[in-house]
Each structure stands twice: as structure tokens, then as C-alpha cells.
Amino acid sequence: MLERVLNEVGDMSRRAVRSPVTFSLLFAFALAAAIVAVTGGDPLAAGGEMFTGAVTGSGLRNTLGRSVPIIGMALAVSIAFRSGIINLGGEGQMVIGGLAGTIVAIYVPGPGYVIVPLAMLAGAVVGAVWGLLPAYGQTWLRLPILITSLLLNYVARAITGYLVRFQLLDDAVTLTSTRQVPETARMPKMPIFGGVSLSLILVIVLVALLWMVYARSVAGYESQMTGFNMRSARYGGIDVEQRTVQVMVVAGAIGGLIGTHLIIGEALRFIDGELVLAGFAWTGLLVSLLAVNRPIPIFITGMFFSALQIGGLAMQRNAGVSWRLSQVLQAVVIVAVACRLAIRRGERPSTEVSDAESAAVGEV
Amino acid sequence: MFEQILDAALFDSATRAMIPILLAALGGMICERAGVFQIALEGIMLAGAFAAVAGSYLAISWTLGVVFGIAAGMLISLALAYGTVTRRGDPIVLGIALNLLAMGLTGFLLPQLFDVRGVFQHPRIDGLDRIAIPVLSDIPWIGPVLFDNTILTYVALLLVPALWVFLFRTPVGLRLRGVGERPLAAETLGVSPTVYKYGAVLASGALAGLAGAQLSLGNVVQFAENMSSGRGWVAVVAVMLGRAHPVGVLAAAALFALAEALGFRFQGNGLPVQITDALPFVVTLLALIIARKRFARLLDLTTAG
Numbered sequence: 125m126l127e128r129v130l131n132e133v134g135d136m137s138r139r140a141v142r143s144p145v146t147f148s149l150l151f152a153f154a155l156a157a158a159i160v161a162v163t164g165g166d167p168l169a170a171g172g173e174m175f176t177g178a179v180t181g182s183g184l185r186n187t188l189g190r191s192v193p194i195i196g197m198a199l200a201v202s203i204a205f206r207s208g209i210i211n212l213g214g215e216g217q218m219v220i221g222g223l224a225g226t227i228v229a230i231y232v233p234g235p236g237y238v239i240v241p242l243a244m245l246a247g248a249v250v251g252a253v254w255g256l257l258p259a260y261g262q263t264w265l266r267l268p269i270l271i272t273s274l275l276l277n278y279v280a281r282a283i284t285g286y287l288v289r290f291q292l293l294d295d296a297v298t299l300t301s302t303r304q305v306p307e308t309a310r311m312p313k314m315p316i317f318g319g320v321s322l323s324l325i326l327v328i329v330l331v332a333l334l335w336m337v338y339a340r341s342v343a344g345y346e347s348q349m350t351g352f353n354m355r356s357a358r359y360g361g362i363d364v365e366q367r368t369v370q371v372m373v374v375a376g377a378i379g380g381l382i383g384t385h386l387i388i389g390e391a392l393r394f395i396d397g398e399l400v401l402a403g404f405a406w407t408g409l410l411v412s413l414l415a416v417n418r419p420i421p422i423f424i425t426g427m428f429f430s431a432l433q434i435g436g437l438a439m440q441r442n443a444g445v446s447w448r449l450s451q452v453l454q455a456v457v458i459v460a461v462a463c464r465l466a467i468r469r470g471e472r473p474s475t476e477v478s479d480a481e482s483a484a485v486g487e488v
Numbered sequence: 489m490f491e492q493i494l495d496a497a498l499f500d501s502a503t504r505a506m507i508p509i510l511l512a513a514l515g516g517m518i519c520e521r522a523g524v525f526q527i528a529l530e531g532i533m534l535a536g537a538f539a540a541v542a543g544s545y546l547a548i549s550w551t552l553g554v555v556f557g558i559a560a561g562m563l564i565s566l567a568l569a570y571g572t573v574t575r576r577g578d579p580i581v582l583g584i585a586l587n588l589l590a591m592g593l594t595g596f597l598l599p600q601l602f603d604v605r606g607v608f609q610h611p612r613i614d615g616l617d618r619i620a621i622p623v624l625s626d627i628p629w630i631g632p633v634l635f636d637n638t639i640l641t642y643v644a645l646l647l648v649p650a651l652w653v654f655l656f657r658t659p660v661g662l663r664l665r666g667v668g669e670r671p672l673a674a675e676t677l678g679v680s681p682t683v684y685k686y687g688a689v690l691a692s693g694a695l696a697g698l699a700g701a702q703l704s705l706g707n708v709v710q711f712a713e714n715m716s717s718g719r720g721w722v723a724v725v726a727v728m729l730g731r732a733h734p735v736g737v738l739a740a741a742a743l744f745a746l747a748e749a750l751g752f753r754f755q756g757n758g759l760p761v762q763i764t765d766a767l768p769f770v771v772t773l774l775a776l777i778i779a780r781k782r783f784a785r786l787l788d789l790t791t792a793g
Binding site for chain 1: 527567570571575577578580581582584585586588589591592593595596597598599600601717718721724725760762763765766769770772773776777780781783784786787790791
């Protein structure tokens with residue numbers, strides 16, 4: 125009995141050690157340490173600051189707070205990737221939806237329990253419309269979503285920049301920014317860990333919802349089949365075009381929700397260019413790739429990447445090493461994993477590897 | 489008279505805008521011909537721009553800056569070649585990740601090495617001079633627009649016929665196209681696809697690196713965070729719009745550059761910068777819609793799952 129348990133544990137740890145993800149993480153950390161050392165920093169001190177900064181003091185609260193946009197944008201992109209749709213327009217969907225939500229929060233009067241959901245709804249709707257554009261571009265005009273969704277990011281930046289600068293500008297401050305979101309229209313904070321946005325619950329609900337959709341529903345099954353092989357999905361009677369449009373609507377809506385949350389729950393002002401700066405849409409994309417587009421692994425990976433960024437900010441404050449190192453780390457992990465395992469967008473990890481792994485486990 | 493000067497100025501700024509897009513798109517074209525999907529141009533251009541400024545600052549010489557730009561571009565493209573060719577990884581995943589890597593790395597190194605945030609300007613950074621070509625630069629109107637430019641401008645313009653000859657009139661070019669179009673046939677004839685694909689990806693890295701150098705040492709003499717600002721993606725579109733043909737790619741790059749230059753001019757006429765900045769991307773989207781049949785390969789590639 126004891127022997128069996130020990131064997132199980134042994135197998136698990138052996139698999140974890142051999143896993144390409146473990147290798148890639150170690151590789152990324154080693155490379156990051158080397159970069160810090162070469163550019164004149166102390167890698168050990170930087171690493172220590174990164175760790176303590178992410179989980180101690182206000183670090184835990186900030187890690188939870190930052191996980192909302194990272195996990196949210198990762199969920200948005202995962203829905204598309206799982207259906208084989210390369211939606212690189214998360215940024216635009218987030219920014220333009222975020223501004224729509226902000227406008228509702230600032231200019232529509234009413235009690236918070238009405239305005240906050242209304243603002244989120246407005247953000248979701250406008251984000252969804254922005255996601256519809258490349259979707260119809262692909263289904264009607266046969267334009268690859270990969271390129272149209274990306275180009276639309278720059279158009280969304282321009283439109284929001286124009287609206288903030290010329291229509292919604294707050295003259296009282298020197299920033300190119302809208303007015304502040306009134307106190308009643310802000311996303312409430314939960315009294316845990318010193319105040320975590322209620323949006324975290326929304327993200328957890330989204331994770332659960334998506335898990336159920338993929339595990340139990342026809343829509344989830346069909347959109348996943350579309351991701352495996354679009355041609356055979358179509359042959360099997362799935363309306364691929366309709367699924368593409370639906371997926372982009374949901375992805376855009378989540379982007380708009382997250383954009384709205386970032387203003388009415390965090391920044392409280394829509395400052396021109398500020399939403400793009402933190403790169404949440406792109407961090408989310410990397411999270412989704414690393415988690416092979418699955419909701420629950422996305423939640424865990426998203427928390428980890430959030431901790432990396434919060435730790436990175438602490439490292440910048442205390443060890444003088446720029447937080448951008450966290451972005452380098454994240455990208456290196458994905459490059460390494462893509463080289464090791466050939467992860468693909470809509471597919472499960474290659475069965476060759478798992479077969480080889482189970483064979484190796486069988487021998488022991 | 490006044491209008492004439494303005495028109496010459498417009499085409500002058502269009503030439504400046506065109507060169508980085510053209511250099512990167514020519515690199516993308518070589519990859520396309522070799523059957524490698526190259527969407528890391530944006531990041532490579534950014535890394536090239538940073539390395540060029542860093543090299544020029546270190547040696548107070550634009551030559552080393554350009555060399556650094558090329559080297560940085562080739563280094564990133566080496567990762568792409570290893571990942572897609574040797575490890576058979578997903579070119580789209582690798583392209584996206586390498587773009588983000590370049591963004592993170594330049595954003596990290598800027599404060600770390602030069603102790604500045606956002607923009608790095610310094611008298612030590614030696615920019616590319618405009619070199620007027622004797623006689624040719626005296627041609628009215630065309631002369632100052634085309635023949636009074638940086639050395640990289642001439643390199644880019646000469647590469648158009650040179651790459652045409654290379655692709656369609658040399659055995660190596662023929663084999664490169666063979667690897668892209670009929671990989672199995674090429675291999676049967678003893679042509680190694682691996683070697684040619686590595687060569688193509690490294691060449692595209694060098695060219696996109698040059699594009700970055702022109703951006704940060706030619707068009708301006710400074711590095712600004714994310715200064716490639718979408719030009720690499722416009723180059724990806726230019727490759728397909730120009731059907732991976734040197735002359736077609738030149739025409740596509742010229743079209744997008746003209747949109748950028750027109751944006752500048754409208755800006756001078758009082759149109760808000762937020763709107764004029766979007767003009768090249770709107771024109772790119774319109775070009776996509778008009779010439780949509782040319783993007784079928786990309787669509788096949790991205791929807792095959």
C-alpha cells in the first residue's frame with residue numbers, strides 16, 4: 125500500500141520534472157537572472173524582492189487585483205484559440221469597451237447597484253461589437269482575423285484617444301483624461317486581504333461557466349471541434365461561420381468587461397493610452413497559450429503571472445531592476461514551451477509526448 | 489509654386505515612412521517564398537531600432553549602430569528559425585511570443601542601461617546622414633525626394649531589383665522558391681529545406697533589423713518605447729498585398745507610406761493627431777478588403793487548426 129502511494133508520488137514528481145513547462149520556467153528564470161547580472165544588477169536580491177513583493181504585505185492584495193485583467197483577457201483569448209480563431213484584437217476590444225463603460229459610469233445618474241452593472245453591460249456590448257468586425261471580415265470577406273483584429277487595435281486606440289481628447293476631456297487636470305468616475309458608480313471592493321475588487325468573483329464565475337460550457341454543452345463541444353479541424357467540423361455539420369461570429373462576440377464582450385473593470389474598479393479615470401500600457405491583453409494571451417486554453421489552468425497560470433508582475437514592481441522599487449523583466453520572463457517561457465513541445469493553438473498537447481510519457485511510466 | 493514645394497515635401501516624408509516598411513516587407517517576402525510564416529517583423533524591427541541606438545551610442549558611430557541593428561534582428565530570427573524549422577513549433581505562437589519578448593526586452597533594457605524612461609536621446613548617438621548623390625540629386629523635384637537620403641534608403645531601393653534577380657534569375661533563388669512551393673520535390677533533388685529556411689529567416693531578421701536602424705537612426709535620432717508602432721504588421725500585410733514579389737512589395741509599401749505621409753500633412757492642417765495616426769491602418773484595412781483574394785493563403789494557414 126505504502127509502496128503504491130510512494131510510486132504514485134514518484135511518478136507524479138518525475139512527470140512534473142520532465143514536463144516541458146517546468147523546463148521552460150527554469151530556463152526563463154535562468155535567462156532572466158543572467159540578463160539582470162549582465163546589466164549590472166544582483167539577480168539573487170532581485171529574485172528575493174520579486175518573491176516577497178508578490179505575496180507579503182499588500183503584495184497578496186495587489187496580486188489578486190492584477191489577476192482580474194490577466195485571467196479575464198486570457199479567458200477571452202482562450203475561447204477564440206480553442207475554436208482555432210487567432211484573435212489578436214483583445215487590446216482594442218478591451219480599450220473601446222472600457223471607454224463605453226466609463227462613459228456610462230460617469231454620465232448616467234442613478235444608484236450604484238444599477239449603474240455598475242449597466243456600465244459593465246455597456247462595456248461588454250461595445251467590446252462585442254468591436255469583436256464582430258473582424259469576425260464578419262472573415263466569414264463574409266474571407267479576411268484573416270489574425271491581421272484584421274490586430275490592425276483594429278490601432279484604430280481603437282485612435283478612436284478612444286480622439287474621444288477622450290476632444291469630447292470627454294476633464295479640464296481640471298493636466299492629464300489627457302476623462303472625469304473621475306463618481307463614487308457611487310465604482311466597482312465595490314470586498315473586505316478581504318485589505319480590499320479586493322468584486323470583479324474577482326466575476327472572473328471566478330467566468331472560469332466556472334467556461335469550464336461547464338466546454339465540459340457539458342453542445343456549443344462548447346462544437347467550438348472545440350472547430351478548433352481541432354475546421355474542415356472536418358464543417359463536414360460534420362457544424363456551422364463554422366456562425367460559431368466564429370459567436371466566439372468573437374463572447375471574446376469581445378469579456379474584453380469590454382475587463383476594460384470597464386479596469387476603469388470603474390481600478391484607475392477611476394480613462395487616461396488616453398494608459399489601458400494599453402500595462403499590456404494585459406498580451407499577458408493574457410501568453411497565459412492562455414501556457415495553459416493550453418483551459419479555464420482552470422488559466423486561473424492558476426494567471427495568478428502566477430500576476431504574482432510575477434506585482435513581484436516585478438516590488439523589485440523595481442527595492443532592487444532598482446525594471447519590472448519589465450517580468451514581461452521578458454513571460455515571453456521567454458512561451459518561446460521555450462513552443463520550442464519544446466510544439467504547443468498549438470486549438471489543440472491539446474501532442475499525443476506523441478503523452479504516449480511516450482505513459483510508456484516511460486509503464487516501464488517503471 | 490507653394491503647392492509644388494508642399495508636394496515635394498509630401499513625397500519626401502513618404503519616402504522616409506516607406507523605407508522601414510519596405511526593408512521589413514522584403515525580409516517577410518523572402519520567408520514567404522521559402523514557405524516560412526514570418527509575423528515577428530514588428531518585434532525584430534523594434535529590437536533593431538534599440539540595438540542600433542545602443543551601438544551608435546557606444547561607439548559614437550552609426551556604422552556600429554547599423555551592425556548592432558542587424559545583429560539583434562538576426563538573433564531574434566534565429567530563435568524563430570530554431571523554433572519553427574528545427575523544433576517544428578507553431579510559427580504563429582512563436583511569432584507572437586517573440587514580438588512580446590522584443591517589447592519587454594527593449595522596455596527593460598532602456599531604463600537598465602541608459603537610466604531613462606520612455607525616450608532615449610543623447611548627443612553621442614550618431615545618426616545616419618543624408619547623402620546627396622551627385623548629379624542625380626540635382627534633378628528637379630525627384631532628385632531631392634529620392635537621391636538625397638540616408639544610405640539605408642539606397643540599400644532598400646537597390647534591394648528591390650537585386651532580390652528580383654536573386655529570386656527569379658539565380659539557381660539559389662530558384663531552390664529557395666522550390667523549398668517554399670514544393671518542399672518534397674526540392675528535398676528529392678538534394679536541396680535541404682532546413683538550410684534554405686534558416687537562411688530565409690535569418691535574412692528577414694537582418695532586413696527587419698535594418699528597418700529598425702533606419703527608424704531610430706535615420707527618420708529620427710532617438711529610441712522611443714514601442715517605436716515600431718505597428719509598422720511590422722503593416723509589412724506583413726504588404727508582403728501579401730504585393731504577392732511576395734519585390735515590385736509588388738515596393739508598391740504596397742509605397743501605398744502605406746503615402747497614407748502615413750498624408751496623415752502628417754493633415755496633422756499640419758489641423759486634423760487631430762489621434763485621427764491621422766490611424767490613417768495608415770485604415771488604408772491597410774481597406775487594401776485588405778479590396779485585394780482580399782491575395783490573403784487566402786494566410787486564411788488557410790490560420791484556420792487549418
